[in-house]
Amino acid sequence: MSKESNITTQKKFGDAINSGNLQAMHDLVAPGNVDHDPAPGQAPGPEGYIEFFSMMRTAFPDLHIEVEQLVADDENVAFAYTATGTHSGDFMGIAPTGQSVKFRGMQISKFKDGKMVERWGSSDELGILKQLGVEPTK
Secondary structure: OOHHHHHHHHHHHHHHHHHOOHHHHHHHEEEEEEEOOOOOOOOOHHHHHHHHHHHHHHHOOOOEEEEEEEEEOOOEEEEEEEEEEEOOOOEOOEOOOOOEEEEEEEEEEEEEOOEEEEEEEEEOHHHHHHHOOOOOOO
């Protein structure tokens, strides 16, 4: 596929997260997708992303991801993003605080035949916890 096609698929992935239309992941993520940085207990393939982002949208119903910088080639799309949301639901055992969060992250996605086949990513998880008033254990 072309660089432009991969960028379009990646943008649709972000749109699915922002809109909550997570069933779209079935059209965007290959069944055998490998996530090199999965959330704890995350299932493989599209279902893993649906489960994870369902949890995130329950915890932060107004979750919004904004791409700040994007680069791509014929197989990969890499981007830096800022995510925002209001903690209105359970988040990994943390009761709702009503706090707004803003955190940054980066992701690299590899594509084949118009679908994401691999993902590497990192987000500021410690920053989220600090904004929610959770002190990390030593």
